[in-house]
Amino acid sequence: EDKVVQSPLSLVVHEGDTVTLNCSYEVTNFRSLLWYKQEKKAPTFLFMLTSSGIEKKSGRLSSILDKKELFSILNITATQTGDSAVYLCAVGAASGYALNFGKGTSLLVTP
Amino acid sequence: SAVISQKPSRDICQRGTSLTIQCQVDSQVTMMFWYRQQPGQSLTLIATANQGSEATYESGFVIDKFPISRPNLTFSTLTVSNMSPEDSSIYLCSVGETDTQYFGPGTRLTVL
Numbered sequence: 304e305d306k307v308v309q310s311p312l313s314l315v316v317h318e319g320d321t322v323t324l325n326c327s328y329e330v331t332n333f334r335s336l337l338w339y340k341q342e343k344k345a346p347t348f349l350f351m352l353t354s355s356g357i358e359k360k361s362g363r364l365s366s367i368l369d370k371k372e373l374f375s376i377l378n379i380t381a382t383q384t385g386d387s388a389v390y391l392c393a394v395g396a397a398s399g400y401a402l403n404f405g406k407g408t409s410l411l412v413t414p
Numbered sequence: 415s416a417v418i419s420q421k422p423s424r425d426i427c428q429r430g431t432s433l434t435i436q437c438q439v440d441s442q443v444t445m446m447f448w449y450r451q452q453p454g455q456s457l458t459l460i461a462t463a464n465q466g467s468e469a470t471y472e473s474g475f476v477i478d479k480f481p482i483s484r485p486n487l488t489f490s491t492l493t494v495s496n497m498s499p500e501d502s503s504i505y506l507c508s509v510g511e512t513d514t515q516y517f518g519p520g521t522r523l524t525v526l
Contacts, residue, residue, distance in 0.1 A: 335513045344504050344520030346457070348415070351514050391456065393515075400445050400510050401472070404456040 305330045307394050309405035317413055320382050324408045326392030327374040336368055336375050337402065339391040346391055349377070382412045416441050416509050418518035426524045427497055434493045435521045437507035442487035445510035448480070449517075452503045460505075463490045497525045 306329045316322055328336065335353045339346035350359040352368035352375060359366050363382075368375045379386055389409050393402040417440040427433050437446065448460040460480055461469040469482040483491045494501050502525045508515040 337514065339517075344522060345506065346517045348514060348516055353513065393457075395513060400447070400462065400515075401459045402457075402515055404458070406456045 305403045307405035309408050313409040315411045321380045324377040328394045330394045332397035334397040335395045337393045341389040384412050387412045415516045420518040424522040432495045437490045439488045443509040446490045447508045448492045449506045450503045499525045501525050
């Protein structure tokens with residue numbers, strides 16, 4: 304059975320700290336790994352990582368994929384209160400378009 | 415990326431009733447998906463809705479409970495039928511573009 308596990312489940316940091324969020328997976332015929340930021344209801348797309356793109360960076364956010372060890376990390380540097388959200392990791396398989404989501408990491412950045 | 419809207423954004427319903435959620439996209443898309451997010455849980459795929467064919471449901475979800483329509487390439491509806499409090503969730507539609515999925519704003523449903 305496909306599985307996506309995120310850790311930690313929750314995290315509280317101070318503004319300016321750097322955080323690392325983890326996502327490990329077991330998926331048959333892995334195709335891609337996606338990171339989303341969920342505030343209130345709608346998940347917002349952050350990154351997609353595949354075999355041909357194992358490292359992505361956008362501003363203070365960056366992510367890498369380790370296909371050998373079957374995990375990904377999402378780094379956020381110089382955190383701001385606006386980074387407070389649930390961060391979701393999702394994995395897609397080559398067999399279809401469905402995404403298998405982890406339970407998410409709830410990040411709270413305090414002033 | 416596509417702009418996705420959902421209606422209603424939230425609703426409070428009585429048990430035994432049904433609610434239809436609409437998902438509108440500003441461009442034509444082949445793949446549309448419906449997800450459920452129960453309180454404190456992550457997203458679970460309900461079904462994939464392709465235009466011109468019946469929706470494909472994931473294990474644990476059935477058409478009688480969650481009928482889906484996909485009349486064209488920009489619109490889909492999900493109905494939550496004969497609701498019970500266990501159906502209280504956020505319902506999200508998403509569209510697929512290559513390997514990426516983009517989500518609508520979601521519908522927060524509370525069943526009393």
